[in-house]
Amino acid sequence: MSTLTPTMTLMARLRERLPGRSGRDLMQALTLPVVGIVLFLMCWQLVAPRIDTSLGQFPSPGQVWHQAGQLWQEHQNERQRAERYIEMQEARNQRILADNPDAEVKIRDYPGAPTFIDQIGTSLITVLAGFLLASVIAIPLGILIGLNRHFAAAANPLIQIFKPVSPLAWLPLVTMVVSAVYVSEDPLFEKAFITSMITVTLCSLWPTLINTSTGVSSVDPDLVNVSRVLRLPFLTHTRKVVLPAAVPQIFTGLRVSLGIAWMVLIAAEMLAQNPGLGKFVWDEFQNGSSDSLSRIMVAVLAIGFIGYLLDRIMLLLQRQVAWNE
């Protein structure tokens, strides 16, 4: 009874927040996904012990859950160690400076290996950077292609050819070009970051580009005529008529692009040994300890969950911006 009551109040609260839905609808809306997940876990639990690998049995849900906690713990420990390192370094520097105010003190970053959580952070930053760069290129280019028939005819074969190229094919080229071109004494970003970002950009650019250009070129001709009757100048026409009309399509493209960006990033990190979740998976695979499989499984679930969250965020953004929502 005591465990039931909180559930009931939760249900009641949910029902308040979803007006217009009857209690039964809500039950159904919640029950079926839960049933799906439970069934999946049961299958996994049943099948896992039957799969023997050179690294031991395939991990069960319980082991993976345990490993997730473990990874979190490792992260916390590492954090503490890093803090202690910084404190000690500061204390030492203070001492040196007290002895000799002119002494040159060195400040070093904590040299420990990045944890699972750090890798997630790196991956998120890289994917967002690559996605932003792709959007900054794809949206204006898509507008140009959509507005100009000749431009579209010229760009179309290139788009069709480059769109299906896998990140794995781009990666060696990008790596070499970045190594050759991005040379600086004190680089603002690491080369690995640039390589991953550009690979992500190259692969995730296309859906936004294509959707933007179709959105722009398929503006209701009547609205274009209104703009012509008003003699709107080109820039005003683009800003006040073409862009708003294309916003829903542009967002559809952006969502697909972000999904692709996230998928591509993991592959790129794995192959190129660039820091991030992909590298975490690869390192665990190379490590070959008995925990590796569960740790990889944690990463797989984390990747999926983050991808889902990214899509939700885009959806929320779309609802804020697009007029047809």
Next chain:
Amino acid sequence: MTKHHLELSGVEMSFDTPNGPFKALDNIHLHIERGEFVSLIGHSGCGKSTVLNVVAGLLQATRGGCVLDGREVNAPGPERAVVFQNHSLMPWLTVFENVALAVRQVFRKRMGKREMTDWVHHNLELVNMTHAANKRPGEISGGMAQRVGIARALAMQPSVLLMDEPFGALDALTRAHLQDTLMGIQQELNSTVIMITHDVDEAVLLSDRIVMMTNGPAATIGEIVDIDLARPRDRVVLADHPDYVHYRQRVLRFLYEKQVFPSEHAPQTPPESSERETATDVLAEEI
């Protein structure tokens, strides 16, 4: 040569199609005076919209042309405002913003900010739409959206108001109401109007002249009827007024006796066996 407000002379319009040029209009001559209300009527596909688009400057006549107040028309412009069949409001702007977009573009050099806002509201008032100023087109009915479309066109203070089946998509009651509104506004502002319609009653009730077009291809003006009914006009009073009935009959006779519906003109002979292949080709292309 007397100067007319608007002159269409020798307008011919050919479209380039995959099967070669298609001559939609031929030899259209029409003079319209200031303050006149002219309706264009004719069977579907005869070229009414094409005529209107030539006047609007949205299409360039292949031969002949259109002169407004002594100046040749060769591009669209706000002095020839258009009310489109399906209102054509920007769905992402509110009613107010839709009208304001036009007002700002046309009057930004002549009016201050306050003045423009007042002018937008004034025009929304003309069509009785002030109450929905902050709604989006998706949140109002088709008749209301059409009224906003008219307000937007009126707000440009055009020399000619061009309307392409403005009430075509509306139910009879809303349509009657908007017709009365339009008649009132037209009389008050003494604007020149060219309106396309399929509705004979609408044409007779609203117009000073009805221009009846022959069927395409190469459609031209078949007959022009002067409607000499006193204004203001009342649809109920006119309904069995002998002149009204007479005008109505003349238009109907033109449409249904002199210009039979195009499909009834089409040859009915079945294709011969040797020509079957070409016949299916044509059919496929039509589909």
